[in-house]
Amino acid sequence: MLTERQLLILQVIIDDFIETAQPIGSRSIAKKNSIMYSPATVRNEMADLEDMGFLEKTHSSSGRIPSEKGYRYYVDHLVSLKETMSNIKIVENVMREGLFEFEQIVQSSAEILSEITNYTAIILGPEVFETKLKQLQIVSLSPHTAVAILVTNTGHVEHRSFSVPEEINSSDLEKMVNILNDRLYGVPIFKLHEKLNTELINLMGSYVTDFETSFNYLKAVFFTDNPIKLYFGGKTNILMQPEFNDIEKVRSFYSMIEKEDELANILKSDKDGIKVRIGHENEADAIKECSLISATYDLNEDQVGTIALLGPTRMEYRKVIALLNSLSSEMSDVMYKWHHHHE
Amino acid sequence: MLTERQLLILQVIIDDFIETAQPIGSRSIAKKNSIMYSPATVRNEMADLEDMGFLEKTHSSSGRIPSEKGYRYYVDHLVSLKETMSNIKIVENVMREGLFEFEQIVQSSAEILSEITNYTAIILGPEVFETKLKQLQIVSLSPHTAVAILVTNTGHVEHRSFSVPEEINSSDLEKMVNILNDRLYGVPIFKLHEKLNTELINLMGSYVTDFETSFNYLKAVFFTDNPIKLYFGGKTNILMQPEFNDIEKVRSFYSMIEKEDELANILKSDKDGIKVRIGHENEADAIKECSLISATYDLNEDQVGTIALLGPTRMEYRKVIALLNSLSSEMSDVMYKWHHHHE
């Protein structure tokens, strides 16, 4: 429905605005190399593009800026997924640093992603259903305190200190941990709770005295479900964007960033592939002047996490989409290798 | 050198400015209940206070605002350390939530501190020289990867995943870890490195083959000195302060917050007690428009950490100083109890 020429002009306007953050007029457009028409012609096309809702004016005699609909069209029709970036291999670089913990890889990737783009990087997950229990352990610290340690086959370590109540026998705990280790080795983390409550609940009673108290206590210590973690990079990058010179917008932005659970829910709901939310397409009010681009990564077709970039609506969509595309397949690769390595 | 009346007026001006962030004129001051003089009298005193450097004008016919010297005098002479707060017991409240890990206690305390004050809370440490090694462990994940876990007597757990190079024999590692556990149990963490390099280096050779590689590798895995950690609370509180409506100041503030090592150095240098750094008394340029109030906490007279609040120079010194005073003794108490509990 757009002519070749309108397409070209729209693209030029958006590219220019992404770079300068300033409205652009017909004269400046006509001067670009790719434009072979006079300012007047461009003006007519711009008026049409505005009528169709792809452009806006900041005031009646200003140059044009892209509307959100304009960005949407740009993203849908003018940005190709196949455009390969200069092939920046983020994860590869991170791993070359000798980082082997998944948490660290993810955190570093988020930081690098934010450095490359100057936006705020957010990584969700990984929530790996194949993660299996490697070892449970309780280290006693004093007569009445201890620390519980849980190790998974991916090298993830969780720990929690707790005080041992008077009424719980420390040798009971020990016995129980031994049994648990025996029976739960190799069980996927997400099945632990279930398995405990069905198969093991009977078994335990026959081994230890004062069964119930100890068991419940242990369960509370080891198996609190921990929420999926968000990793951030470049939280303060938004301060560099000229559209955030207004402190009110900055406040709104950070109020959103701090609601981690809300952010996690938004990102968790993503389907496979790359999703672009432009301005008011975002449900959360606080980021209605931002764009959120996200990509999922997966393991054996199960989606395990999401990578996202949050910046102004005037975002370098082309670059960002290519980057997220490449990073998400890198992440999936790592997940795959990791998984097979620790099978 | 200041008369009773000058003191009173200075105090009223500072208290008012701390509350409103606006310059105050002689008429408004004269209207206050505690002031029994006419605006003219107050004006004369204000002129004197300005001559002495305690007050400033924003322009030649504005009301007065406190100078940094004014705040300094206020803090030194008008704020008493004995003023007890409404006795908010931060740590007590945190621990009632059932948190037992020191990291968590410190983190929660920082968050609460920032909520109470609306400034940014920074807690350094604890750097406990009495912390002792409880257990070392290596959990093998796959033929060529493993995770190293170190537990201290305070329930602190550190872990690090690593890949085991081909040339290292995994049974060597195991033997070595056993020996280390035997010999290093109860050794203060800060002495680990030394002890390894003197007493143990010989011992190890006799037990394992291919000694040096494995040993060096293990050392690298277990004993990378980790920098002292900073815990933050309320990083975005500064956005609420009217003096930070200028985005440039916000940028400068965050550039400082991000330099964690620099911040840590500043706080580490603190001597016992409460230290107040007002505006340009701060060495770091980026926070020359801020005040930094810090208090140390200790264990058996050894200083182990610092609690601080960073906010605008127009800070509620009275409240903040009382709060930090109380929190620092709470922290010291906890450290003491903790230490004896895990003796």
Added chain:
DNA sequence: GTTAGCACTCTTAGCTAACGAGTGCTAATG
């Protein structure tokens, strides 16, 4: 279909005047 020309719109910067909050000084007061 394209473009030159031109009137029109709106922002920005600079200037001026009126206003008001607050000061500093002087002279009067108790």
Added chain:
DNA sequence: CATTAGCACTCGTTAGCTAAGAGTGCTAAC
């Protein structure tokens, strides 16, 4: 002699005005 009333003065703020400039929309010519 400390205190205060009175008043001229200063300076920031606001509103209104103008000129310049960037850009548009329309019309008429190419």
